[in-house]
Amino acid sequence: MRNDLRKSDIHLDGIDKRLIELLYDNARTPVSELARSVSMTAPSVNERLKRLEESGVIAGYRVDIDPLALGYSLIAIVRMRQLPGKMHELEAQINLIPELVECDKVTGDDCYIARLYLKNISELDPILDSISDLADTNTSIVKSTPVKRRLLV
Amino acid sequence: MRNDLRKSDIHLDGIDKRLIELLYDNARTPVSELARSVSMTAPSVNERLKRLEESGVIAGYRVDIDPLALGYSLIAIVRMRQLPGKMHELEAQINLIPELVECDKVTGDDCYIARLYLKNISELDPILDSISDLADTNTSIVKSTPVKRRLLV
DNA sequence: CGTGAAATATCATAGCA
């Protein structure tokens, strides 16, 4: 990470953006193939990737697992509002729920918004019970996903 | 995708899980290195990956971009409830908002829950205005993320 | 499902523009 620049100063040119798009489509694309796609040599593309990694723009490369293929056929979005004095306990507890894959703490009436993957609707109640002494909850079930997580570049 | 199995029938053994963990940490890890980590040969690891890809468990490999490094310093979660007869128009409109990187349609009072990345809070109002004829909205700003998107395996 | 071995392709580095 370069500390001599504010993060927001980082500028991507067209080639950087194209490389990122290609790597968003398939992060295991060989550098040599990326190089062909942008009409550059492999070493130069390699250097660009290193710079993007060191500047923090590229935070990593991750395998994308399909929860449905593993039998997680339900997504629940749970909004939580911690009970008085229970904030730390709640944050500790939600970290112990493996089905809970993401949680944001937000402004407004709902204090936390979490995303859970479930194999069966019957798994929901025991999970909510495990935090019922720590927070009031409001659960929605995802019916469809009109916009799937997409690239911001 | 194998169509002779229900998706939920797919079973991962310990080696599959370890490979997925390694690829979640770094999806560009060479097969040969994965092979060393699980004490197998490269061709067998290659075959396992092919099977995981063909069965749909591995949906892909994606570069992970840090929005903050690009100057997107704010995350907003917008809950929307479409106005009567405006559902299709709303879904079309949200697809046109580049800052909106994800949207789920859910059961309950809120019909849609979307995630937006913003460089500046002043960008929020024009975006909300662009859908104000289509939906009532309720916006929360993310203060922190107690659970960052994590692997479900 | 797994392996070893060999052909092919890719990566990483150094030196130069």
Add this chain to the structure above:
DNA sequence: TGCTATGATATTTCACG
């Protein structure tokens, strides 16, 4: 920042258990 050249690694295929 980028290129070429090169030695070290990695990938992929195949015959086989």
